[in-house]
Amino acid sequence: MPNESRGAAPAMALALSLLMGTCALGAAAPGPSAGESLYRRGQLPSGEPVQALRQGGATVRGADAACVSCHRRSGLGSTEGKITIPPVAGPYLFTPRGKSLERLGVPFVDTARINHEAYTDESLARAIRDGVDAKGRLLNSLMPRYAIDEATMSSLIEYLKDLKTAPAPGATSTVLHFATIITPDADPVKRRGVLAVMNQYFVDKNNAAARTKAPTLYSSHATMFRVERRWQLHVWELTGAPRTWETQLRAHLAAEPVFAVISGLGGSDWGPVERFCEEQGLPCLFPNVEAPVGDDATFYTVYFSRGVLLEAQLIARELAAAGDGGRVVQVFRAGDVGEAAARALEAARAGSGQQVVNHALKAHGPPQELARALREAGAADALVLWLRPADLGALEHLKVPTPRVWISGEMGGLERAPLPPDWRTQARMTYPVDLPGQRVVRVDYALSWFRMRKVPLLAEPVQADTYLALGLMSETLNHMADAFVRDYLIERIEMALDHRVLTGYYPRLSLAPGQRFASKGGYIVRFTDPQGSRVTPLGEWITP
């Protein structure tokens, strides 16, 4: 497939932009304008929170009064319950009545008011201050009135005029460009699995688009363009040390502008990728990362789950509930995601009085090292193993030192973890996905697609997640018509996710502004039998 190969021209552009990227680093970024601070944070130039009045006397202040909380970051509006919040990006406010927005290249959004009188700077200022529209009619009672000075008002109006409605780079009239990012420390088998799913999905998508004729019932340009756009995948494989990744990514983006980054695969450090996505304002949706770095405060990076960090919370919760005296002995490989998980568990137990002992095995050392690490754990201690299948299999000839053992399902391979029989009867496994029997129908949907398309099944969970990410992207783009605005993509994903029935490995997925991890919980399970892959949950789904 040409998707994976890069020709000479992009390579040259890559080199050039690497050069330019380095030069651009010297320029200082200007701070946000007064308009932006008010729009995004509800903050006045003085740094004080803005106060606004709603009809009926209720007041709102600060972040709750920020325009973004209703009109959203894109300025394209939103829907909540029965309330439709209109777009406020310039063209929707200032285009004269009767002019076709579509002809002006302004995308259709389903929140737009049709047939309203165009605003001028003066009438818009009056709307914001007094709550009346361009014709002097009262605005909806939810719209607050803001007492702001002239300078802040003009800055806000400028900000609204600057909100982008034109298609983002990477969305051309015929092609939608997407990237997927793979870090050099990613598991090679999972890498093949993820790319096999992605390449096939893009082939399918384009075949389906080629078969579909533009619907005759719709005369809208938007619909026709949408149907005809081809999807193109750019695989950005990073090399070298993590500190060089951001520069590489900036160069990739300059050479191959993409609308969004979808899926992908990381190893133990995803931080540089996340920083790149936030800095560039580039949606990076549902990467396969076991230890995500971010918190809910980021905007552009959205994950299915907190992975091993969630598992650490689940174990911390169990330890807190048990409340007994023993120590916690954690074993992990240096440089693997278990290290971050162990740190998270240690942080969660800080202040509890329970002693936490971390034992790091050498990065690629022999499994025999395990024996020494296990000698650390006494019968009264809790033992937490952040280990991969190879190390779990090597437990075979080692005595279980304590009845209180936890293993990471995410790292160990869930119910396929090769845990020896003696250990199976003792160990509890964190299980940050739905139980096998409950997810089978949802996952089968992906598995039968893999079979029909002859996609090799190499790493089921990440391949199923990749397929799910692609399905979500496709579905969300359908709702967006031709509004290819990057912020809007994130906002529509937030809206769409709760509706999703086919949620793959997860019992349900849900996002909102300020929520960046779609699945929030997990089970604690135990192997049912000395052999095989049956697991029994030790309680309900837990959201720590």
Added chain:
Amino acid sequence: MGRRILGRLGAALTCATGVLLAVATAASVSRATVNYQTPAVTLVRADGQRVSLPHELDDGRPVLLNFIFTTCSSTCPLTSRTLEEFQDKLGPEAARVHLMSISIDPEQDTPSRLAEYARKFHAGPGWQYYTGTLAASLAAQRAFDVYRGEKMSHTPVTLMRAPGKPWLRIEGFVTPDELVDDYRNLLTAP
């Protein structure tokens, strides 16, 4: 009672004629008297305590109940602010009415997130927030007919009850003053 509803409806309509058609529904407030069967579910209060919903609703005080989620950015800040001002307007009397806000996004809204949200809206001692399992939250939402399929479809509903009386159901964005009136009427109703 009937006249009061008509009066309110009239006021709401007068108000609504001024706003854009697509959003006219948001401005109207309607009231109804309803009986609900309280489900025997366990919730988790923002202080971490596991509590029974029927017990919390029946602590001997009049109760005001609504449903929110902490990452709801458009409507919940308004409804929560309304309850904050309701408590302010009641002054020392505020502790005599039990305000209960139940999360409709319980997996995200952990007790600590709810406690933070409560602080943001200066919730007085009479106002408590609840989360729990998704099933428990859904059972509560269904029992009070506020379940709308998913969290982003939620609509503003405030429920109020004096001990031993049926519920007053208020749909729409009620103002703090109206809420105080409703509360006083509830106490003096035969």
